[in-house]
Amino acid sequence: MGGNIDANNISASGNVTVGGYIVANGSITTNANFVGDLVGNVTGNITLQGSNTQVIYNANGVTAG
Numbered sequence: 001m002g003g004n005i006d007a008n009n010i011s012a013s014g015n016v017t018v019g020g021y022i023v024a025n026g027s028i029t030t031n032a033n034f035v036g037d038l039v040g041n042v043t044g045n046i047t048l049q050g051s052n053t054q055v056i057y058n059a060n061g062v063t064a065g
Contacts (some may be wrong), residue, residue: 049063
């Protein structure tokens, strides 16, 4: 099976497995955690490890402090 899915809204109550990329021209909303790689800009709150005043930096694509 191959090809594209073009839809206004997609809802899943279980796991969604993708063998390639998910491209969104809007928001991707999760109830809990987003697990995976993210390429692009992030708007909103991010929870990272470290203390309140610790500097967080990019260590080969992984946040580190």
